[in-house]
Amino acid sequence: MRRFLWPTVALALIILYPLVFTTPFQQRLGALILLYAIAASAWNIVGGYAGQVSVGHVVFFGCGAYASMAAYSHFALPPMVGVPAGIAASVAIAAVIGVPTLRLSGHYFSMATIAVAELARLIVTNTEFLGAAVGLSGPTVPRTVFDLSFISALPYYYLFLTVLLITLGITWWMTNSRIGFYLRAIKDSERAARSLGAPASRVKLYAYMLSAGLTSVAGALYSMMFGFVDPESGLGILISVKMLIMAALGGAGLLFGPLVGAAILVPLEEISNNVLGGKGAGLTFVVYGAIIVIIARFQPGGILALINRLWAKHKPAEAPAAQGAPHAP
């Protein structure tokens, strides 16, 4: 039972956070951490566990965001009605682009996903139905509670927390199922896994589709919170990069890695912008970038890997159980 102790304590702290830090900005910061944690956790399924570094995940993020905003703009429906459509579109796109691109390995796969993301951005920029270059907006004044347009960040916080728990639950279930074992084998050596009869292509594709569907939910939640999406904010390559950095920084291939990464990077980004942004010298990115470089240089396995290692040194017997997921190499 000890293995559930620390996650339970952490969960209790996360639930209590907005009740302790009550200013609107602190609550919003908490909500943003959870939102980015959802996206980074979704990326983690294919990028961390399967070792397929996708830099085009923003396509799925955009699918979710655009589906929600389109449901409102064109049909006057609550944005959340668009969520299933966004998931369906993402999974379908993942299937279509996954079949040819997942055969590529290493950098070639990453490059192919970038190309797909940029293509999607250009297509949407020229599609009138999706608001072209201007973008689509959501309900500015909530009509009903189903519009999920709140003044306070508190409802968003608990909504995002619920979705994050579901995402992590699915991830946990996956890693402990047959697919999870296949993925780990493929990540270590795809050739060896294939030679032992692991259906590598099929398993990678399933992971990709699952990851795509969950990423699209993150995109939908993003658009509902901010009430707007345009090609740059919904399909800009930087969003993919953010998911990747958060997962890698926290610990790619670890269940709670993306959450730890988001909990470090989101406040870092917001606070450095609050303090330095108004000065107008772009200092924010210098500081933000420097910290990422330092962590990458001294702890390439991610913060969580470091914590796990220190923990293992401290209490050797508890270590493997406490981390809840196998080590990244």
Added chain:
Amino acid sequence: MRLKHIAGLLSAAAMSVALAGGASAQQAVKIGVVFPLSGNAASAGVHGKAAIETAVEIINTGSGGLGNLPLTSNAGLKGLGGAKIEVVFADNQGSPAVGQNQALRLITEEKVVALAGAYQSGITLTASAIAEKYGIPFVNGESVAANLTERGFKWFFRVTPVASDFAKIYLEFLKDMKAGGIKTDNVAIVHENTEYGTSVASVITSVFKENGLSIALDIPYAANTTDVQSQVLQLKDKKPDVVIMVSYTSDAILYAKTMQALDYKPPMIIADNSGFSDPSFIKTAGKLTQGLFNRSSFAIGAKGTPTFLINEMYKKKSGGDDLDDTAARQMQGFFVLAEAIDRAGSTDPAKIQAALKATDLKPDQLIMGYKGVKFDDKGQNVLAAGLVIQLQDGENYVPVWPKQLAKTAPALPYKGW
């Protein structure tokens, strides 16, 4: 005894701190400004910041000498007992999400009484949405997307003219030229094919159509093209009386050079700001496009005029750059907001909102060439207008229309190189 003394001193200190705190809260009126201070629009944001800082200096020192411009003849805001304005800048990083986060921070953490910004239309959209939810006035001086004032907002006010206003400027200008005996019947529009060019061209086309003037030729092209020979040859073949160009910078330069190479000079070219106002266009292609008309709502004006003096102050903050149309519109937006706060005589957002609704500024109270500032129910300035400028004698744009704002008469026909 000693304890009593210390207690007395402490309470005196506490009182003075409390008083000082109270006094400074009374004094400064905090306004939040969200601009792109990093990212690919940083140049516009940094110039906007210099413009706002200039405005704050003018209002807070009140040295006078700026004509009828409100708030310039006494230090601080008269309506609030000479309170100074304090601006808190925030960087939107070119992202609608960051823009909204920063607007929220300015409202809830910095306790600003009003907001201004945020340059990019998409970011103005998300930032003003949070202001609307919190009931904080948001005054925009520069974003032109039509949908911003179509959202039924009660706290959003836009001072700048939008695409349909520009279209009307071209129309009125052409009507005036026609009355002067110049042929303007056959109009061609050449525009780049992303959002900016397409939307401006379609607005111009529909405004012209409503007024019984049709666009004879419509030529879209890709802004990142490397060859526009076929488009120029098409113009050369159709011989329009007027060519309206909606372009970004590199394509504008390409057109200027191609026109020279193919020896094509239309009788009149009207350019829609953007690329043609970019200092790098003027430097590279200005000498090839003599007599080009352009639109602007701002002119630096003759020596000694208020706008000239303001430009001198601005140059000290901008590192020597002249006040351009966009930065001037941002500054004008800020002045409108400050004037409303002064008239409201209060920092209560609802009172500022009421004052903004009652805003009625005359042309001589503005730095821009608007016909005034008066907001309709949607928060759009109905008196926003612009003027026509012309590239004359090398590398200078001079105001040529309307007459009361003109420095010289429009020179026709188009001279080229």
